[in-house]
Amino acid sequence: MKRRTLVGGIVAAAASAATPGTAWSCRIGMGDVDRLQKRFTEIIASDQRHGGRLGLEQRAAALADDALNLQNAGTATQRVRNSLYASAAAFRSSAMWAAIDSRRYDVAEAHMREAQALAEMSSDQAIKFRIWSHAGTLYRHMGRPADALAANDVARNLHLTRRDPLFACLGHARQAASLGLTNDNAAVRHALGCAQDALERADPDLVRPVWMTAVRNGAELETLALAAHLRLGNFAQAEAHAHRSLALLHPQMRRDRAINTARLAAAQLGQGDIEPAIATAMRVPSDIAAQHARVTRMLRGFGTGLRATAPRSAAVRTWAEHAATWKITA
Template identity: 70%
Template sequence: MGEVTRNTALEAWMNQHGYSSNSLAEAVNLAVERLTGRTGGLDGSSIRDWKAGRVKWPKSATRRALEDVSGLPATALGFVPRGRTRITPTSPQEYSDTMKRRSLVGGIAAAAAAAVPGTASPRRVGMSDVDRLQQRFAEIIARDHRHGGQRGLEQQAVALADEALNLQNAGSATQRVRSSLYAAAAAFRSSAMWAAIDGRRYDEAKAHMREAQALAEMSGDQAIKFRIWSHAGTMYRHMGRPADALAANDVARSTHITRRDPMFASLGLARQAAIQGVAQDRSGTRRAFEQAQEAMLRADPDAYRPVWMLAFYDQAELDSLALSAYLSLGDYQTAEYHAHRCLSALRPHMARSRAIATTRLAHAQLGQGDAEAATVTAMKVSTDAATQHARVSRMLQEFGAALRATASGSPVVQTWTEHAAAWRTIA
């Protein structure tokens, strides 16, 4: 067996772009699916084999998918083709600098060619370009529901927003196409914003919010404007600023789409109720949730809605927001009721939402004095969510602190401590 040399180039690239072994495996699996129509079979251990140098040259489809995700050739990421000896690879930063120089030279050449009449005909940008971006947006949404909060997802969404904006200058287009491109860019920026919120990177989230709001105004798309301001309300709620959260959510609720589609009205009301829970407004919380439920029941299930809305907002999400609100109010029995409703109705792809609801259920059970049941519940949270998702990790840390404070000396404290220690070794 040949010498095994650690792949430091891949490790450096992953650290630079915020990828864990699990999140990179997920990103490459999605890219494999785009290329071949079949889901990739990588997991975190596969990526650890790459980093350890045990896999020197991945299979062709996997290698191509990794190149699509990273924007770099496999050799720049430290991989060595079979039959060749390892050489010092071009670092990702060196490769990036080289590509920037090539892009600059290419751009100058293209500009010079365009300046000469008759040398080239302008490209026509059409709805097929928009459709391609919308497919990539659906992939971003799917990845968010599996993991959420990852810096790599945030960066990918920003890159796709830039791609949508670059198409504005790539050739001629109708006004409909230009508006759709601005809407696509706003959608990607709003996903970057949400990833930053979910990862508790609030300064970055606010920067994405400002970009997304400007793009949404240029697009005239009411649905994406609703999404951005609704995300802003959630961001301020997580930051413990309910007055700002209500103001932002009110902007979302004032968009025309909430009057056209009761499902949007329902989401706006449900998020208002969650904010009122943080503000300790018990009657306002209850009233807003009743209105949110009524609006959802009025909504036409067959109406056209954007992919981001279809992917997450349903009865399970409404109960998830109720769980959050009643937990904030200290009404642990009602919170537990909504937790069980949420978990029983969650769709299989909602991995991140399941981890959050399970953690909140544990808090609700502990709040009622049932430390043993709460510990059993908290231990059901997946290792991936517990170690890779900032919001879940924070809530589990808070659970451990509350458990030690309320059940000091109990065997369940030792059980939880050992379980949490195992997570830390994996992370």
């Protein structure tokens, strides 16, 4: 995939921002930034509905380039230029997230490096938090707990988290999910307790970025608590968090709902509840089951766990027949 490099693109845009040509006739303003923000909202909505597909990643990367190209298109105030860098960083962070979601981790790391450079030039704390928090998630999925915890610490130590407890909530919750890789029950529970406390202190009326929607009502906290307890093998606690997350997720968040449904099935299977687990797994929408890399992998893992728990049972045959309709090997 072609993308603007740090040397050829970001630095060039930074240089033009520092010494704008006097011959430019075009004036770039906050109206241009607002139009980019509308496109970012569309990217977030598509991600919530469909998840991280290649097309979404490519659109987000192209929009990041569009935001950078505006730096060269005319004169602008420093506020506008900072906002353009923030927009470019936001789009690039969505490209990064889409690559994580589709388990293309090497590509996600490349997006991450560009997003981090852009965020530094923007001086936008919220987008810095998003990028470093996503970095923690990337390393968690890669099975690198030390790197995941270190990246989460960068996000959690931004002064934004002291100004707005909702960001602190997300930081603690993602730290808990990463701590699940370390098998440290006490640390996970402490981090989740800190997240819950921060959520209760957060002002519900503050205006926040559109990507914080699921954090505001506690759905993201329940989702990350589910991930942490499932990793620890605390299946009863994981099931409780799964039910709460599914109750709180907005209807348009189909990707998260599918992931947490698959996790709920795993938690039920972990407790030996085979029939309920199969019924739950079958509720995953067929289009997401077949086309979303993370969900497909989870369902394959569910099939493996089911065969280990109840070999040669009718339940195994029932699940295999259903999974075949999704064209996945389960």
